Amino acid sequence: MSSVLQGFTKSLAMTVLSEIGDKTFVAAAILAMRHPRRLVLSGCLAALIVMTILSAVVGWAAPNLISRKWTHHITTLLFFGFGLWSLWDAFTDGGDAEELAEVEKKLDADFKANAGNIKKGSKDDDELKKKRPFLSQCFSPILLKAFSITFFGEWGDKSQLATIGLAADENPFGVVLGGVVGQALCTTAAVLGGKSLASQISEKMVALSGGVLFIVFGFQSFLSSVES
Template sequence: MVRFLADGHTGEAVHAEATLMEAFFRSLSMILVSEIGDETFIIAAILAMRNKKRVVFSGALSALAIMTVISAALGYVVPNLISKKTTHNAATILYTFFGLRLLYIGTRSKAGEMQEEIAEVNHKLDKTVDPPWLMRSPLLRKIKGTLNPVFLEAFILTFLAEWGDRSQIATITLATHKNPFGVTIGGILGHAMCTGGAVIGGQLLAMKISQKTVAFLGGAVFILFALHNIVFGADKE
């Protein structure tokens, strides 16, 4: 009896570790294919050219880490409101949609699109002013006066750009049916890698990135996620 209980606990521990690692690697790969060359990547790259790299990195990554925690938490809550089978099917549909959309974008991509996006972000940064809600709040104005303004700029711009972005929705979706801790850790590490690359030499890298290649790679990853969900149903995960 004791041996059976021990084996049972060991089996559960092994399964838990396996699901944690699967969620971690899924989240990491998803962020890497979603964020390279994305708007948050370009924002970090351009800000790092104008300011201290470590300050831009810490501000941007702080925003992305908070966003990842929020997204994973939302994904964790959803299955408690909707059945596991429904969330699983919804995740499969979203993965398929993201994958097909990225593949479509890849077929429509033309040379020079990344340069145009960099120029657009540059223009937005040049015109950046304090939002009205910041000017109206004494507390937020005080925080702005206390924190490093470059850190705050990187944080706010990154947070706003990431809100509602494909990677945020995909993180919520992944956390609905995978270990939320693994999703969070993998997502934060993926963001750290992308943001680190952006601040070190992001604009040069972005100019050399093929939008077509990134879109096809991202599309393939999301399609693989969808196929995995179809082959391994909700009851097998």
């Protein structure tokens, strides 16, 4: 039970400090301003939950492919590396507004490109919706768009790699649970808070806090014994 709680606590703290204010957070906030919030929230959350589970499975399988000793040492190095990476970002990147503008610009271009098609097919869509089965209506283009933007935005991200490392060294169930709760909190805040919340978050402070947290995890991992 204590191992599950430890994995949950570490994963929750890491997820919140890694995800809040990042590109997928901003994208969710902007999408929620233009589309129904329930669809954006459903798509983003589904992508993040799938990504968390996949990452935890990879981390859980790692000790079966490599010796427990080596996965422990690799995880320790990952924590120190991510900690220094986050601290570097905190002191060198001053472009919170630029990142927000960049994400908004990309989504803006996509939104304008699709606007004409949506208007043209609106009448046909209304007729088709009556004929479509309920299940197919649930998988709307908006939900799928939110899912794909979030999933591919998170692929290879620092938080994904950190989840793999954490699951290799901690209880995978606790890591998944903490990650899902953390993702749900961040994504809900992004969807409900909108662009104003995204623009008010100090990415420098988040990166600084995340860097310190990763280094603390690194020291804890370095000082702990390897379980056989």
